[in-house]
Structure formats: structure tokens, C-alpha cells
Amino acid sequence: MKIKLSLLAFLFVTVSFAFQFQLSDDAEASVLTFGPGTSLNDSFGHNAFRIKDGTRGIDIVYGYGQYDFDAPFFVLKFARGKLNYLISRHFFSDIFNYYSRENRTIKEQVLNLSIEQKQKLFSYLENNYKPENRKYLYDFFYDNCATKIRDVLSTVTNNSISFEKPDNFEQKTFRALIYEHVDKNSWGSLGIDIALGSVVDREASANEYMFLPKYIHSFFEVSKINGNDNLVKSSTILYTKKDNNSSSNFLLSPLMIFGLLSVIILFITYRDYKNSKRSKWLDITLFSLTGVIGILLLFLWFGTDHTATWQNYNLLWACPLNILVIGQLLKSKVKNWVKSYLKLLIIMLCLLTLHWIIGVQVFAIALIPLLIALAIRYVYLVRFYNN
Template identity: 60%
Template sequence: MVKKLRFLLLVVSSFIYGQQITLSNTAEISVLTVGPGTSLNDAFGHSAFRIKDPNNRLDVVYGYGEYDFDAPNFYLKFARGKLNYLLSKDSFSRFYQVYVYFNRTVKEQVLNLSQSEKQNLYNYLINNYKPENRGYLYEFFFDNCATRIKDVTKIATKNSIKFNLPKAYTPKTFRSLIYNNVNKNTWGSLGIDMALGAVIDRKATPEEQMFLPENIYKFFEAATKKDGTPLVKKSNIIFTKRPTNISNNFFSSPLFVLGMIALVIIFITYKDFKNKKQTQWLDITLFSFTGLIGILILLLWFATDHTGTHQNYNLLWAFALNILMIGQLVNKKPKTWFIKYVKFLIIMLCLLTLHWIIGVQVFAVGLIPLLIALFIRYIYLVKYYATLNNQ
């Protein structure tokens, strides 16, 4: 019985995927741009294709951005950048209802395509939606739901599109483009700035800026075809986000929370200085925290396929070897070389400041109080251990 059911499903699926719908002259293909949501994973918006053909009773949306939750070792693959994302397909009515429910603006650009170009694009999506073709290795900056819209459109039109610079275009780094969508003083922004390295502090080319859905919209608006006609025939807003009260509580922001922690560190350091002693639990906590963060950064750099995590100079403050120094912190009298090691950590913090000033890498604003507190604490430890060794 089970074998018969499997065979029946195979026959039905083969029939469905094998069907070739010829689009009518009334068919329209448009690009849908969804505005940002409230959480970090949807803060950059979404892009999708809409295929509308009243004569064929067709109104579907294809989007490159669905998680494959059935993939084995899902979370491990996600962390390592080896997780395949899927091409999704849904009715336009359901797509619309979802984003209205989540109160996200939806804009539409009807593409100025010939009948053969429409059919090419639709055929490409049908073929891409087959089970063996649906998955692709997602890459945030270079292969995502937005860049796929650009790439598929170019393929369907046989590279006959010229992407002109939109009005008010300005060259920006990848990190600056991210900041357009995420407030610098948020935990999401802090995580991004700690996880992503100096590679995203280079200027993005105009085409590379299209990794963001909103920039797909802007570049498509300005794009022309080979014959000089606009790529977009008409644009309209399908749904406008309803006004909402945005709560931006500074007292829960990284700058405030880490600022309070930094004040505690500086206060304890001052008390230690006055009493000529060392608060060991504080130093063990700081070395453990910075060491573990450093190990995580190294893993993101060398043990994953994420291109944006390379050359991450957060290692200048989150030094992985700190985790191995816990033994020296608990000793009544640490080795002489450990004093040199702490001096090395101070130099590393100075190098971090230099990297930030000359623009090699931009670091999280929320880290500033913590970095100042670490600098002060390390200077005190050098003085304290030097005095201890001279006794």
C-alpha cells in the first residue's frame, strides 16, 4: 500500500512539474518589494516575482528565501553558512495577506518585458521550483532573495538590461548599507558588527548594492533595456504600512547596558587601586568572556563559508588566547611573562583604535564603554603585577 501511494505521488508530481503553461498576451510579471519588519531577520525586507495571467487564472508569487527546516543538522549548517535556502511559491492572495498581517509595505513594479521574455522568466522559475533545483547556497551579500531577482531577470532578457544609477545614489560600504536598515545602538547591530569583519567595510559597487531589496526597487526603477525603453512599465504601492509607535528604549540598548557594566569594572578597579589588591573574579570573568568571544570570531572566520566574517579585527579586543590565561589569574604570583602578555593586550586595544580611525574596520558603537573599561583594567593589572613581583 505504501509503495502504491509513493508511486501515485511520483506520478502526480511529475504531471504537475511537467505541465508547461504558455502565458497569454495579458500576462504580467512584476517584482514585489516588501518593506522591513520588526525583527532582525526581516529588517532588510524581501523581494519576489509575481506572475499574473488572468486568462490562465494564474496569480502566483515566487521568492528566493525560504528556510529548509527539514535539512539535517539545520542549525549547524546555518551557523557554518552551508544551509540551502529554497525557492518558495505561493498564491498572491496569501502572500498579500501575510504581509498585511505583519504590517509591512508591499510595492510592485510591473516589468516591461516582451512575450518571449515573460515566457523565458516564467519557464525559468518553473524549472527552478522543481525539487532537485529549489535549493541554493544562500549568501547574505552576494546570493540572496534580492540578488536572485536581478540575476533571473538578466537571464530571462538575455542580459539586455542596463542598470543605471538611481537618483540620489551615493557610494557606500556594505556596513553603511546595513546601517540604513538597522539602528547602530541595538543588540542586532552589535551582533552584526562583532560577527562581520573588515571585508564589509569596502565600497560596494553599484550592482553589489542590490543585495538589499529596497535597492533592487531603486535600480529597477532607473534601469533600461537595450532599446532604451524603461525596464519598469508601471509602479504602484499595493499596501502601505500602518503607522505604529516604535519603542526605542535607550535603557535597554547596548550603549547603556555595556556602559553600566563598564562603570562597575572601573569602580572595582578604583577600589582595587586604593586597597592595593586584585579582584580575581572580575579578571577571570573578563578573560573568559573576551577569550570565548575570540574563539567564536575565529570559528566564524575560518570554520564557516560566510564571506562577511573574514578579516575580523574584533580579535584585537576579544583575544582568543585569554581563555588560556585563567590559570595565571588565580596564581598568587603570576609568571613574569604574563605581565608582558597584559601589556600586549593594551597594545592590541591601541591597534583597534587605529584600525577604527583610519577606516580599516568599523566597530560597534555599543562596545566603546567596555573597551575603555578593559583598557583601564589592563593598565591597572600591569601596575599591580609589577609591584607584586618586586616584593
């Protein structure tokens, strides 16, 4: 009797589960595109899937790219590019309330999928949300919240989607695409331009454009499925961002701050020149800061899995070897190799300028006054030690 009851209970749970996750013919699958937010983390926007079925009482949003704050050694794994991210699942009402409160535009594109494709997408997302499947290794350019939308949709439709270019498509580099969302003269842009290497200065393919949420929206709008059918059945703006009249403060911008620091460096250098002396504290500060930054850049290049930090020619001005010179700078008389090293630093600044001009790597505009000040300071040090 117990065996029969257990069998009946098992069958009841199995049938209930199957019914619960079986979409009706009225179900809709759509892609949501959320506009940029105010923080650097949110400045590129976000994408998510929405599964809506009024008959089954389902209205759920699935998004990729949620931090796994419970991961051990979170900060270290994040820095090394080894941090797993999560797929999230929320009620649409909660998502809508959150992004509208954040004053971020919400766009929806209802996908032109068959009921079988909608069911396959829904089942894929539900399976992906299981604890054993939720985690994935995030990559900003190749495996993020936007590319996941493209890749998952291609998978569940058996690659029947032909992604077309929008009419206003312009060929750009990865860095130029980032600039579309981040002001060049901002602290966020400064950090990005210093941390990312020359690999992001190559032109992105049309498919690679879709690492940005706004291009998921624009590419999907003109793409085809199953031959000549439109991928998007209908498009709607669910919430429009309200103007907040926010403006950046140029006085606190990187270009202004670095400009002031450079003026101070040049003034002290001029004063040293007039008095035929050397301000040791200034040289120790400059060599310490540039050396530490250089070590961090080397770590990002060789000690992490971040592919975008490779081949970083910011090392031409932020040289890790500067740390080794500090001991000599404390002395009144330096060894001959220090004079040669200073000449090497001047040559490397010239190489940096050449790299910038021919387009090997684009550097932060805020660095321009600092690089000029460093070059003049190095020239003065060579002259000072030679005398």
C-alpha cells in the same frame, strides 16, 4: 489496444502540461518589494517575482531565501554557511494577506518584458521550483532574495538589461548600507558589528547595492532594457505600512547596558587600587568572556564559508588567547610572560583604535565604554603585578 490507450494518455498529459504553463498575451511579470519587518531577520525587507495571468487563472509569487528546516544538522550548517536555502511559491493572495498583516509595505513594479521573455521567466521559475532544483547556497551579500531577482532577470533576458544608478545614489560601504536598516545602538547591530569583519567596510559597487531589496526597487525604476526601453512599465504601492508609534527603549540598549557594566568594572578597579588588591573573579570573568568570543570569531573566520566574517579585527579586544591566561589569574603570583601578555593586550586596543580612526574596520559603538574599561583594567593589572 492498451498501447494505444497509453499513448493517448501520455499525449493528453503532455499537451495539458504544455498548455497549463503557456502564458497568454495578457500575462504580466512584476517584481514585488516588501518593506522591513520588526525582527532582525526581516529588517532588510524582501523581494519576489509575481506572475499574473487572468486568462490562465495564474497569480503566483516566487521568492528566494526560504529556510530548509528539514535539512539535517540545520543549526550547524547555518552557522558554517553551508545551509541550502529554497525558492518558495505561493498564491499572491496569501502573500498579500501575510505581509499586510505584518504591516509591511508592498510595492509592485510591472516589468516591460515581451511575451517571450515573460514566458521564459515563468518557465525558469517553475523549473527552479522543482524539488531537484529548489535548493541553493545562500550568501547574505551576493546570493540572497534580492540578488536572485537581478540575476534571474538578467539570465532570462540574455543580459539585455542596463542597470542604472538612481539620482540619489551615494557611495557607501556594505556596513553603512546595513546601518540604513538596523539602528547602530541595537542588539542586532551589535551582533552584526562583532561578527562581520573588515571586508564589509569597503565601498560597495553600484551592482552590489542590490543585495538590499529597497535598492532592487530603486535601481529597477531607472534601468533600461533592450537599449532605451524602460525596464519598469508601471509602479504601484499595493499596501502602505501604518504608523505604529513604536520606539526603542534606550535604557535597555547595548550602549546603556555596556556603559553600566563598564562603570562597574571601573569602580571595582578603583576600589582594588585603593586597597592594593585584585578582584580575581572580575579578571577571570573578563578573560573568559573575551576569550570565548574570540574563539567564536576565529571559527566564523576560518571554520565557515561566510565571506563577510573574514579579517575581523574584533579579535584585537576579544583575544582567544585570553583563555590560556585564566589559570595564571587564579594564582596570587603570575609568571613573567603574563605581564608581557597584558602589555600586548593594551597595544592591541591601541591598534583597534587606530583601525577604527583610519577606517580599516568600523566597530560597534556600544563597545566604546567596554573598551575603555578593559584598557584601564589591563593597565591596573600591569601595575599591580609589577609591584
